[in-house]
Amino acid sequence: MGRSPKVPIRFDEKRALEVFKQLDELWGTREVTNNIFTGVILPQDMYPAPADRLECALWFFYLALTQRGGIISESPFQLLSFVKKECPELFIPEAVVKDWNGEKVGKYLQGALDRAFPQRNEGLHRDIPKREGYKLDELGNSWFHNSRSLCMGGWEGNPLNVYAFCRDFEEAFSRIDSDRNPDRGFLGMRRKIFSLYTIWLQERGLVRHFATPIPVDFHAMRLLWALGIIDLSRLAKPFQPKPGRHPETIKGFPAAHVTERFVDTITKWTQIFLFENQIKHMHVNPALWVLSREFCAEHVQNWSQGGKKELTFIDPKELQDPGGWPKNYKNPCGLCPVERLCTRAIPAAPYYIWGLLMHVNDRVQYPIMRFPELEGWGMREYKPRKNSRGNGNEANRSKKDRKVGPPNGGTDEAVVSHRLPYED
């Protein structure tokens, strides 16, 4: 066990090295070998980014503000692509400061949402009806505030200036942290969002690849805990539901409240650890995200039902009997490169509903031997899921769903497009 920073999280660095090295390698070689990450297209690559350096930096600057709350990561890319065509001045901070205010931006975005997605139940944008997930009033305020910071905070309207002569991510963050710099900092950009933004710029060669953490979102936290890289034994206590706020059904499961300090502790550790071990954050970050969102989300023990009033999970005793598993279960863990280290089921629902990282049971290994390549399983048969995380349920599937067919709907997050990795 290694460093023990402010909140009592302990890190198993030996295990972290084993996992991160493997993910670094798999992500780094995904274009030259067939592995589970081959062909994955990340949200930031789905829509064309401007070729001009400043325009590109501003495009991602405003996009980064949307990457929070209960929405599918890809949806805001389409919304903002629409906005960029309809109202390009919103991506020019000087124009925003001159002619707009926070309320006006929020109201405009509200109308743009309606115009961009007239058929709001379709495809990637199935979460659009849950417009509260976008928090458009907050987005409007931070859009305007941050435009003003860019113009009047000494950044000359160019977010790339934030990174001038920076030694690492923490230094860059200290410059824009709105707590420390109320007049020139950025709202809605804590470490998670700002590290995501930084990585997008690094991917396009606009910012140097200095020491950078992974954005610590639910997926990173789930995997780090499931794989035993973080030890939360001093934080995660048997959960005591509050009457009227939590259902009794989640009583007793070890759970930790995810606070900003909690996230920051993990964030700072990943920056130092990855840099010291020369492991690429640009590889580990998407690998963790895709693995959790696309694979862990399909693990039967991470499905839930009942919603916030009576949230329940499958009883692991049912899984002791091979007949207790869903019919035609696809066993995502069978393709997982780190299955041997994974011990915990950590569903998304408690996190998206109550901000709880909750270990509902130890992971049960699928008892039936499968040979995915021979059977042509892999991503070839992968079906994009239909619901969003907006309802707080990673897989708010009915009992019937669990028993009668392969998972094909209702997880917390949405679609990552895939080319088929097992094709010749």
Ligand code: SF4
């Ligand atoms: S074994 Fe399954 S649940 Fe565990 S990390 Fe891999 S895909 Fe996720």
